[in-house]
Amino acid sequence: METPIMQLTDIGKHFCSIKALSNVSIKIIQGECHCLLGDNGAGKSTFIKIMSGVHQPTSGQIYFSGEMTTIESPRSAIDSGIATVYQDLAMIPLMSVMRNFWLGRELVKNIGPFKIMDTKKCNAILMQEMEKMGISLHDPSQSVGTLSGGEKQSVAIARAVYFGAKVLILDEPTSALGVYQTEKVLKTIAKVREKGIAVVFISHNVNHALEVGDKFTVLCRGKTLGTAVRGKIDYAQLQYMMSGEKLN
Amino acid sequence: MFMFNSLVENNLKIISKLKKSLARPDLGAITGTILVFLFFILVARDTGMFSLEGTMNWGIVSSQFIIIAVGACLLMIAGEFDLSVGSMIGFAGIVIAVTSVVWGWPIWLSIIIAFILSMLLGALIGFIVIKTNLPSFIVSLAFLYILRGLTIFGSIHSTQKTIIGGINEVSKGDWLAPLFGGKIFTGLFTWFAEQGWIDVFEFGTRAGQPIVDGIPMMIVWAVVLVIFAHFLLNYTRFGNWIFASGGDAKAARYVGVPVDKIKILMFVFTAFCATVFATCQVIEFGSASADRGVLKEFEAIISVVIGGALLTGGYGSVIGATFGAIIFGVVQQGLFFIGVESSLFRVFLGIILLLSVIFNAHIRKIIIGKG
Ligand SMILES: Nc1ncnc2c1ncn2[C@@H]1O[C@H](COP(=O)(O)OP(=O)(O)O)[C@@H](O)[C@H]1O
Ligand SMILES: [Mg+2]
Numbered sequence: 001m002e003t004p005i006m007q008l009t010d011i012g013k014h015f016c017s018i019k020a021l022s023n024v025s026i027k028i029i030q031g032e033c034h035c036l037l038g039d040n041g042a043g044k045s046t047f048i049k050i051m052s053g054v055h056q057p058t059s060g061q062i063y064f065s066g067e068m069t070t071i072e073s074p075r076s077a078i079d080s081g082i083a084t085v086y087q088d089l090a091m092i093p094l095m096s097v098m099r100n101f102w103l104g105r106e107l108v109k110n111i112g113p114f115k116i117m118d119t120k121k122c123n124a125i126l127m128q129e130m131e132k133m134g135i136s137l138h139d140p141s142q143s144v145g146t147l148s149g150g151e152k153q154s155v156a157i158a159r160a161v162y163f164g165a166k167v168l169i170l171d172e173p174t175s176a177l178g179v180y181q182t183e184k185v186l187k188t189i190a191k192v193r194e195k196g197i198a199v200v201f202i203s204h205n206v207n208h209a210l211e212v213g214d215k216f217t218v219l220c221r222g223k224t225l226g227t228a229v230r231g232k233i234d235y236a237q238l239q240y241m242m243s244g245e246k247l248n
Numbered sequence: 249m250f251m252f253n254s255l256v257e258n259n260l261k262i263i264s265k266l267k268k269s270l271a272r273p274d275l276g277a278i279t280g281t282i283l284v285f286l287f288f289i290l291v292a293r294d295t296g297m298f299s300l301e302g303t304m305n306w307g308i309v310s311s312q313f314i315i316i317a318v319g320a321c322l323l324m325i326a327g328e329f330d331l332s333v334g335s336m337i338g339f340a341g342i343v344i345a346v347t348s349v350v351w352g353w354p355i356w357l358s359i360i361i362a363f364i365l366s367m368l369l370g371a372l373i374g375f376i377v378i379k380t381n382l383p384s385f386i387v388s389l390a391f392l393y394i395l396r397g398l399t400i401f402g403s404i405h406s407t408q409k410t411i412i413g414g415i416n417e418v419s420k421g422d423w424l425a426p427l428f429g430g431k432i433f434t435g436l437f438t439w440f441a442e443q444g445w446i447d448v449f450e451f452g453t454r455a456g457q458p459i460v461d462g463i464p465m466m467i468v469w470a471v472v473l474v475i476f477a478h479f480l481l482n483y484t485r486f487g488n489w490i491f492a493s494g495g496d497a498k499a500a501r502y503v504g505v506p507v508d509k510i511k512i513l514m515f516v517f518t519a520f521c522a523t524v525f526a527t528c529q530v531i532e533f534g535s536a537s538a539d540r541g542v543l544k545e546f547e548a549i550i551s552v553v554i555g556g557a558l559l560t561g562g563y564g565s566v567i568g569a570t571f572g573a574i575i576f577g578v579v580q581q582g583l584f585f586i587g588v589e590s591s592l593f594r595v596f597l598g599i600i601l602l603l604s605v606i607f608n609a610h611i612r613k614i615i616i617g618k619g
Contacts, residue, residue: 054502075504086502092495093616094562099488104503106485116483145616 003066005030005198006167011060020046021222033199035209038219039242044202048169052084053077083160084169091152093145100144101126101159133158150181154188169200174208186212206238220244273556274568276607281571288582297585300460310577311470314570317551318473319521321569323514324552327494327561328384330518335395337541340366340526342399345412345536356424363523370519374512403538416534429531431462466528478566495562551576554604
């Protein structure tokens with residue numbers, strides 16, 4: 001069996017007295033879309049925040065490319081190729097698409113003793129990457145706030161891919177979208193997976209998950225009920241598990 | 249049908265371009281400045297307001313507003329406020345006066361110490377804001393009182409007075425003081441006077457010297473700070489991080505922007521600007537006073553808001569804030585030139601502040617796509 005790019009075992013997380021996660025294990029494999037399913041409050045966001053260095057687990061181990069590590073901060077997660085697109089704060093609405101896309105990794109050029117942002121190059125690469133993802137963008141200086149929800153997610157995904165994500169985590173990218181926009185985002189996810197990137201797709205919508213997922217892990221009240229493989233599980237079973245019943 | 253489509257498309261493009269130019273943060277302040285100038289050129293052209301001397305007069309006052317507005321602007325874009333700016337001005341001035349005049353330190357050392365102390369205090373305010381997660385409004389309000397109180401106490405304790413003079417004497421021959429109290433291009437202005445382009449004093453001790461004999465450092469500082477801050481904000485990655493820190497600190501953190509560091513540095517920069525203001529004033533007046541700078545924090549914030557920045561952070565412009573400060577300076581001095589009761593200036597300010605905030609809120613809606 002292929003070594004997982006990322007493996008988390010027996011992860012537990014407490015917030016003071018609240019037990020958000022206990023004994024959650026998951027294996028993430030390159031080129032696969034791993035769906036993390038669960039009802040609201042099941043602990044999905046908490047789990048992926050541990051994967052992306054926002055939270056530290058109270059217990060459990062994290063392996064990256066087969067080696068045990070700790071992910072100290074969002075920055076160190078990004079540096080090792082774990083990129084996350086968050087549910088509500090994928091982008092900063094008041095800033096332009098270009099400034100958002102490059103945020104934290106701006107291209108600079110030297111002008112005399114000064115380092116300035118290479119706006120021309122930033123714009124050109126942005127447009128190119130958007131085209132690759134099938135997103136038509138009119139103007140790189142357009143503010144992110146004027147994009148549709150689906151476009152926002154897609155830009156954020158394109159950004160993560162461009163910056164060399166090995167593991168792309170998407171926290172409910174489709175939950176706030178309409179049918180058409182959802183379709184677009186799911187297509188983008190499929191494109192990302194084809195590039196050999198491991199996708200972790202969080203959703204509470206079983207239909208969305210079934211459309212792109214290769215593996216399905218269900219979380220319920222902070223516990224995993226196991227991982228199922230595409231083709232060996234159907235809508236009814238997943239739905240049933242999400243409501244809190246054991247996997248047979 | 250095809251023609252119709254392209255027509256519609258063209259119109260849409262024009263509309264979106266129009267919306268975009270309307271959504272410039274500094275548009276309101278630039279328009280306002282033009283209107284204010286038009287008004288005073290019409291009303292006050294016979295008063296000497298636009299003579300060289302008059303221009304210097306409102307130029308200096310505007311520069312004072314600009315210096316503190318620049319600091320407040322970057323800080324507000326980074327999502328924070330500093331209400332201690334006015335107290336910081338009083339504090340820095342008294343530090344310079346006490347250490348140089350009373351304790352006899354060389355004034356360059358006093359100035360450097362004042363800068364270090366203020367900037368450390370700025371860092372402390374920022375640090376407390378970050379660590380406690382309290383609104384900077386409250387934390388800096390606390391420092392407004394703490395610093396003002398300490399300044400008055402320190403001044404009275406060391407000299408039994410709240411005004412300390414004698415700065416002129418101790419700054420003679422100093423290498424650093426002219427950077428704040430001197431003038432540049434004095435040779436050029438003397439030459440202008442010799443050519444008869446500038447009036448000269450006809451009587452008194454300065455007879456034969458030009459009425460305006462150079463550009464005061466206050467103006468030079470204002471120009472330098474505006475260029476620096478505008479460049480930093482718009483052309484560097486650090487500037488991008490300032491916008492991001494105020495736009496959405498959490499989102500910025502998630503992509504690795506050092507939000508805490510940036511916010512603290514912006515508090516330090518605000519303190520730096522306040523100290524520049526204080527030092528220029530102390531050297532120019534030849535004295536420090538414990539009650540200097542009262543209300544300056546609000547004047548700075550108002551300039552920034554007139555300049556199109558959002559009180560909620562993440563959006564604004566140094567150029568806008570600069571024009572906001574110019575409106576401030578020109579109107580204040582202009583009313584003086586035309587002999588209008590100065591209390592009416594406050595009425596004007598209140599009204600323009602209110603209009604700006606309403607206008608900005610509307611712009612915000614356009615930018616975040618809800619307009
Ligand atoms: N920072 C936090 N502090 C305290 N409790 C939290 C925190 N984050 C999440 N929780 C709690 O952990 C549980 C799981 O939340 P979350 O991971 O957001 O669920 P999901 O994303 O699956 O809807 C919830 O009960 C929530 O209240
Ligand atoms: Mg969630």
